[in-house]
Amino acid sequence: MPTLFDPFVLGAMTLANRIVMAPLTRDRAGPGQVPTPMMAEYYRQRASAGLIVTEASQICAEGQGYLDTPGVYNAAQVAGWRRVTDAVHAAGGKIVIQLWHVGRISHVSLQPGGIAPVSSTARVATAKTFTKDGFVDVSPPRALRGDELPGIVAAYRHAARCAIDAGFDGVEVHGANGYLLDQFLRDSINDRSDAYGGSIANRARLMLEVMHAVAGEIGPRRTGLRLSPVTPSNGAGPDSDPQALHQHVVERLPLLAYLHVVEGQTGGARDIAPFDYAALKHRFKARNPEGAWMVNNGYDRAMAMASVAEGRADLVAFGRPFISNPDLVRRLREDLPLAPLKRETLYGGGAEGYTDYPAFAQAQSA
């Protein structure tokens, strides 16, 4: 049987192990939303992960919803990311970038010209975002017109091309956690009456168009997708039938390198709502036998080892443990204790609570 620590062929990539660093927003990009040398050092420290998924990165200026998150749509940002990918590759790692449009989870102070953020709806989310003034309520959005949606698809395609130009091994489209694509998926949010609202087929249309565009641009073996079928994150109320909705999506996706599924409430209860993840996996694999099934949310060593050994997952993503344990792979392999996370340095700031978490040996001798 495979173990968590065995290599894995993921699309066009060969991973050293099946442990993935989950996407983690840290709000430390520089002016112009350009990745900094400090970010390159942070990711280099974590390159023993089989795969790193970067923090969510906006595909266009309007896609930004939090202070100092990195972009991946212009030459300066591509050059900044090149430092990151070079550092990770030199350390023997693999890295994909998470492509993000926040939709209505934004604030006018973060939007070009101070305009309203866009969404599937004009209804405001009950959610906060992180701005220069700290955590504030998100701003009321403007519903995208149907004739604007090809531009959104084109922005994802362009960002995917920029990612490859920046040296990434691939991309993960962020379809989770109540952001733009999830705002189209869920009938609790999407109140449109055009071809992108109403039926499941209509609500899934934008996500499927984006996935076909991205996979068409950079190749299916470099493309992944993250979904969170039942999370209430970012004011995302439950869909009336998440199982049927997500089944529809996975049966119409292009071939992909992987599907990344957050089980339960992102960062919270794994059993917040009923959902049959095994059934979704079965549907995904039936269409996409080469595609990998990546799981996340609240995994510890024993859970992750059992999931891989029992064939419930190909890959396991760890989020919070990677923040405070740059050498998480070694700690899991050798069953060493994990260092705790400092919450006050999660978002924004400098090296403290970012690149200064020591590896285990250093921690022992400090």
Ligand SMILES: Cc1cc2nc3c(=O)[nH]c(=O)nc-3n(C[C@H](O)[C@H](O)[C@H](O)COP(=O)(O)O)c2cc1C
């Ligand atoms: C500080 C922080 C930032 C996060 N940023 C992102 C993000 O950019 N994209 C995303 O899809 N999930 C994000 N998440 C969710 C994590 O990827 C992950 O789903 C969550 O932490 C649960 O996994 P864990 O129990 O292993 O930490 C973030 C979580 C935390 C704690």
